[in-house]
Amino acid sequence: MTMRPDPTFYASPKLAMEAPPENFAYTLLLSPDFSKPDALAVIDVKPGSPSYSRIVHTVTMPNKGDEFHHFGWNACSSALSPLAGHAFLERRYLIIPGIRSSRIYVVDTKPDPTQAKIHKIIEPEEIFRKTGYSRPHTVHCGPEGIYVSTLGGAGKDGTEGTPGVFIMDCGSFEVLGRWELDRGPQKLHYDFWWNLPRDYMVTSEWALPPQFEKGIVPEDLLANKYGHHVHFWDLRARRNVQTIDLGANHQMALEVRPAHDPVREYGFLGVVVDTTNLEGSIWTWWRENGSFHIEKTATIPPEPAPKEQLPPLLQGFGAVPPLITDIDLSMDDRFLYVSCWGTGEMRQYDVSDPRKPKLAGSVHIGGIARRTPHPNGKAYAGGPQMVEISRDGKRVYWTNSLYSTWDDQFYPAGVPGAEVMATVGANGGLELAKDYWISFPDGYRAHQIRLDGGDCSTDSFCYPSV
Amino acid sequence: MSGAGWTTFSLWLAVIASGLYHGANPGMGWPLAVSAGLMERRPRALVAALLPLLAGHLLAMLAVILPFALLVTLVEWQRPIQLGASLLVIGFGLFRLVNRRHPRALARIPPTQLGLWSFAVAIAHGAGLMLVPIYLGLCGEADRGHAAAESLIGKDVCVAALVSVVHAAAMIAAGGLLAWLAYRYLGLKFVSRSWFNLEASWAASLILVGTVALVLSLVG
Numbered sequence: 001m002t003m004r005p006d007p008t009f010y011a012s013p014k015l016a017m018e019a020p021p022e023n024f025a026y027t028l029l030l031s032p033d034f035s036k037p038d039a040l041a042v043i044d045v046k047p048g049s050p051s052y053s054r055i056v057h058t059v060t061m062p063n064k065g066d067e068f069h070h071f072g073w074n075a076c077s078s079a080l081s082p083l084a085g086h087a088f089l090e091r092r093y094l095i096i097p098g099i100r101s102s103r104i105y106v107v108d109t110k111p112d113p114t115q116a117k118i119h120k121i122i123e124p125e126e127i128f129r130k131t132g133y134s135r136p137h138t139v140h141c142g143p144e145g146i147y148v149s150t151l152g153g154a155g156k157d158g159t160e161g162t163p164g165v166f167i168m169d170c171g172s173f174e175v176l177g178r179w180e181l182d183r184g185p186q187k188l189h190y191d192f193w194w195n196l197p198r199d200y201m202v203t204s205e206w207a208l209p210p211q212f213e214k215g216i217v218p219e220d221l222l223a224n225k226y227g228h229h230v231h232f233w234d235l236r237a238r239r240n241v242q243t244i245d246l247g248a249n250h251q252m253a254l255e256v257r258p259a260h261d262p263v264r265e266y267g268f269l270g271v272v273v274d275t276t277n278l279e280g281s282i283w284t285w286w287r288e289n290g291s292f293h294i295e296k297t298a299t300i301p302p303e304p305a306p307k308e309q310l311p312p313l314l315q316g317f318g319a320v321p322p323l324i325t326d327i328d329l330s331m332d333d334r335f336l337y338v339s340c341w342g343t344g345e346m347r348q349y350d351v352s353d354p355r356k357p358k359l360a361g362s363v364h365i366g367g368i369a370r371r372t373p374h375p376n377g378k379a380y381a382g383g384p385q386m387v388e389i390s391r392d393g394k395r396v397y398w399t400n401s402l403y404s405t406w407d408d409q410f411y412p413a414g415v416p417g418a419e420v421m422a423t424v425g426a427n428g429g430l431e432l433a434k435d436y437w438i439s440f441p442d443g444y445r446a447h448q449i450r451l452d453g454g455d456c457s458t459d460s461f462c463y464p465s466v
Numbered sequence: 467m468s469g470a471g472w473t474t475f476s477l478w479l480a481v482i483a484s485g486l487y488h489g490a491n492p493g494m495g496w497p498l499a500v501s502a503g504l505m506e507r508r509p510r511a512l513v514a515a516l517l518p519l520l521a522g523h524l525l526a527m528l529a530v531i532l533p534f535a536l537l538v539t540l541v542e543w544q545r546p547i548q549l550g551a552s553l554l555v556i557g558f559g560l561f562r563l564v565n566r567r568h569p570r571a572l573a574r575i576p577p578t579q580l581g582l583w584s585f586a587v588a589i590a591h592g593a594g595l596m597l598v599p600i601y602l603g604l605c606g607e608a609d610r611g612h613a614a615a616e617s618l619i620g621k622d623v624c625v626a627a628l629v630s631v632v633h634a635a636a637m638i639a640a641g642g643l644l645a646w647l648a649y650r651y652l653g654l655k656f657v658s659r660s661w662f663n664l665e666a667s668w669a670a671s672l673i674l675v676g677t678v679a680l681v682l683s684l685v686g
Contacts, residue, residue: 003663011654085568088663143573236576
């Protein structure tokens with residue numbers, strides 16, 4: 001506990017944007033064949049620094065086969081609400097779940113990111129025993145502590161019982177138990193986020209572990225058996241209040257991105273693929289008169305490609321689906337970034353009018369058929385995937401791996417880890433920075449990125465921007 | 467002023483000072499009024515949030531002090547009651563010193579129930595207990611020997627209500643002023659700038675108030 005609130009807690013999104021820019025990017029590394037322990041890379045992103053665009057520290061885990069995916073901070077700007085009662089936490093610990101092992105690492109980033117080290121390891125058995133959940137995924141800090149979503153229930157293959165969210169103590173990192181009191185019709189899980197003053201949570205659906213751990217199951221996808229619902233919850237009452245079916249053809253509703261400004265009661269959701277036409281889609285949800293609504297507000301078409309450029313999985317279709325695997329919203333709620341992992345494109349939509357996204361910028365890099373190299377000439381395997389935006393909205397970072405077994409199906413030649421950055425024009429537009437290129441140690445792939453001092457998919461706010 | 471007059475005066479000052487202290491602490495809720503005002507973009511929403519904060523705090527004071535108002539009518543037990551109350555306050559202060567965690571149950575209270583939250587946070591932090599020794603001091607200053615029990619009960623309850631009201635008024639005056647300054651002039655940066663970790667000094671305040679009362683009741 002500190003004597004004053006952490007200077008990286010910002011009351012409003014506007015104050016977060018005005019704060020000093022990030023100096024370090026934390027990136028998760030995974031060993032796709034589980035031959036090496038997964039790791040956390042600390043990257044210098046301070047322009048002008050002698051080690052700019054290089055890994056300056058690596059925290060290697062003591063186990064193999066964790067499969068790192070998403071992670072999050074122990075505390076963020078949400079602590080500045082008196083309702084939470086923990087204003088004197090520090091943004092200090094990274095909570096890193098292993099999506100395959102169900103183990104959680106707590107990494108201490110103080111006194112300096114270049115000395116980050118493991119603080120605590122929560123073994124899978126503790127999570128199984130206390131929650132009945134497995135495969136921990138998204139991490140957010142909020143009123144009751146640290147919230148972690150999971151993809152699996154109990155049992156060896158995670159299908160005994162429904163996956164959900166559990167809570168960890170934000171001081172001791174003890175697993176406390178399930179969050180839900182009444183899950184309603186919710187059966188699958190993926191991402192979640194909320195509006196704290198308005199007191200609601202939104203959750204999305206990917207699939208159960210047998211549908212993803214050994215690779216995508218094409219029969220299940222074509223039978224529309226992946227997730228296609230979005231759920232709205234009363235956050236403090238821990239109760240499902242509304243479930244909306246997007247239509248069974250809208251397979252895999254993944255990232256949930258509410259507007260950062262809590263006065264805005266809307267947000268976005270990315271859907272990976274429409275099984276009727278291979279489109280990817282962006283959906284806008286909003287709350288009006290107490291109930292939630294959602295509609296498809298942007299679509300991205302597949303791109304035809306000759307059979308010889310396609311992996312066996314896609315050869316029957318003769319086209320590359322865009323595969324919207326991640327979306328991220330800038331702190332001012334103006335630009336929505338959309339990763340098209342299949343076609344190899346990062347799109348930037350102006351969402352000032354949230355139900356009418358306008359394409360404002362785009363860069364191509366990688367892609368199943370296009371295989372666009374980086375402007376520095378290097379080959380970029382995979383496509384744009386996990387994306388993170390600087391608080392000031394001027395820099396957009398992304399990596400290239402989706403998930404070990406899925407990478408191999410869509411990019412059989414392999415997806416060596418890479419991280420790039422694009423700069424954003426004052427009125428939109430994206431341009432890849434020639435001098436920013438992170439190549440990771442051999443045999444590692446790269447997944448989610450977190451920025452020191454907070455980023456656009458970490459912090460939630462209790463006060464509006466004024 | 468006589469010696470007793472001075473004591474009464476300083477006890478009332480302590481009632482007001484503790485109110486200002488509670489109200490100025492962001493942890494007691496004034497930033498929630500700033501948020502409410504900004505969310506609705508009108509000052510009326512700020513005032514509307516201050517009212518339940520005030521009501522919750524006032525009820526928390528009454529809930530703790532009123533039982534003591536009934537107890538102190540037992541004149542012959544006056545000293546043991548004062549000793550017991552002092553020890554209770556010291557004990558709670560020591561507990562807060564060791565366990566500075568905010569009870570997680572409070573985070574379950576929805577933002578729409580600010581009155582309940584304000585009541586619960588005041589109880590959980592012993593805000594009412596801090597007033598008990600002061601209140602007992604005020605009761606002790608009155609000439610009690612010759613009054614009939616019924617009139618004493620009425621008088622003690624009145625003093626208890628007055629102590630709670632004056633304290634809560636001071637609390638909301640301080641909190642309301644800071645909320646208004648942040649809302650109108652100083653901006654949201656003031657929310658984090660004005661926030662100091664008072665958990666230790668809060669616990670110390672409880673121990674201090676309890677100890678002073680203990681010493682006074684032993685020598686008095």
